[in-house]
Each structure stands twice: as structure tokens, then as C-alpha cells.
Amino acid sequence: MSPLLEALLQTGLQAALAAGAAALEVYDSPAAEVVYKEDRSPLTLADRRAHAILERALRTTGLPVLSEEGREIPWAERRCWRRLWIVDPLDGTKEFIGRRGEFTVNVALVEEGRPLFGVVFLPVPDRIYFGLRGKGAFRIDAAAGLAPRLAEPGGLTRLEPVARKLPLPRERGSSLVIVGSRSHATPELEAFVAQKRRELGEVEFVPAGSALKYCLVAEDRADLYPRLGSTMEWDTAAGQAVVEAAGGLVVRQDTGEPLTYNKEDLRNPWHLAGRPEVLGRAFRPGAPPA
DSSP states (O other): OOOOHHHHHHHHHHHHHHHHHHHHHHHHHSOOOEOTTTOEEEEEEEHHHHHHHHHHHHTTOOOEESGGGGGTTTTHHHHHHHHHHHHHEEEEEEHHTTTTTOOOEEEEEETTTEEEEEEEETTTEEEEEEETTTEEEEEEEEGGHHHHHHTEEEEEEEGGOOOOESOOOOOSSSEEEEEEEOOOOOOOHHHHHHHHHHSSSSSEEEOOOTTTTHHHHHSSOEEEEEEOOOOBHHHHHHHHHHHHHHEEEETTTOOOBBBBOSSSSOOOOEEEOOHHHHHHHHOOOTTOOO
8 A cells, every 4th residue: 555545544534533523422412403404304513513523634635525515516626636535424314313323424535436445434333444445344343442543653554453354254144134224215125125035035134324334235244235215425435435345346226337426416326235246146237126
């Protein structure tokens, strides 16, 4: 890994940990302030605090930052960005408000439209996932304690003793495990799961929130994550990086091609995440759920 890339990954990890700590302070407070955006989706005090921390930390790298807060940046300006950060300061806002704990801070570095690395931090179980293209994906528990290590020179090497490489050893049966949205389930997702049960028999469906779903695929606790509904680039970039670094794929449902980023239209197409051999059996590109 080049010194520059190592420094960027170290910055991304530090930023995610700091933003997650700020979100957790609000989560643990007696009442989290909630306001509503124009589309009536919730925005919390934690979201705003975490965004400010990410913006401040990542801007020091000299690279642009794209998030929901910057969605109005003109395409004429963005199209020139070869490298950029794509972040979601609080993914899984409904899980946060519902106090189900499955919310994440997502930080990804994108180069030429593809995720180069990604960091997904879950403050409540205090667990962090990160993946770097060509270098592998990892999970670390008790993650909040990593901040002092990362602040020291060679901070990434200090993570090696506590990092578990993904995928983890398989500790489940042979039935297909599909993970899907807890708060944004769609009729198409229900039809997809029903179709797989007709085709394969025993299929387990596991509901989960936020980018955690990509991480469950990366660590092989789930075989497949079909996202047959709306997402934006900041919802998926970090999770895709972790899945791909662990040997999996995140592909468009219509073409089977990988998701790409910093597009003129920041909305994602429907897509599926899984290991190549599972995706090969699970769907035909362009075929709608039965």
C-alpha cells in the first residue's frame, strides 16, 4: 500500500470513529432531537454532528466530499472529480430513532467511479468493518479503543493483532440466508424471497438496518442482499468496498455490472450483493422478481 493511500485510510478510520462517537452521545441521551426534511425523512441531531466531524476531518486531505448534504453540487463540477470521499454520517436513521442500534457511519474513498476502500462503523455494538481493494476486508470489535492507536505513526499496523479478516469461518448451515432491509422492505423484495423459497426450499430471511447488511454478506453471515428499492450513492459506497474487498460483488440487477459512483444521477439502480457463486445462481440480470 502506498504511503498516501495508507494515510487516507487512516484518516477515514479516524473520521468514522469520531463521527460515530458523536452520534452515540446523542443516542444515549434521554431524547434525540428529530427534524424532518422536505421528503419527510427524519434527520437527527446526531446526523448533523457526525456530518460536521466527517466534513472537517476529510477536507484536510484536499479531496472533495460528497454526501446528502452536497447533493446539489452541479454535475459540471463533480464530473471533474477523479478521487472523492462519499460519506453517510448516519445510515439507518429509522433504526437510530427506534433505538434498535443498527445504524452506521459510512466513509468511502472512490476513484474513477469505483470504491477504492470503505469504512463502516457501528457505534452501538462498537464494531468497525473496513475493506481495501486488493488488500482484503476486516472486522474489529471494541473499535472505540482504536482511536489512540490510529493517532500514532504506523497506526494501521497496530490494528493487525485485533483485526479479523473477512469472510469469517462459516458457522451456519447450508441453507441460503438472504438479508434485507428492516425499515425499507418492498413488495419486490418479498417476491424475490418467495421465489427463492420456491426454487431452493429452505431459505432464511434476516432483517437488518443500514450498511450492516453489506457487512453481513462480507463476513459470510448472509449469502445474499437484494436491494430492490431506492438507495443513493452514500448509502452503498462504503458497504460495496467492504463486500468487494472480501471477495464478493455488488452488481446492478438489470445488467450484472458493478455499481458505479459520482454519476450525474446520484440514485443507484436496484442491485444485489453476494459472493460470485451465489449471485450466479440467484438471479438473471434484468429478470424481475417473479
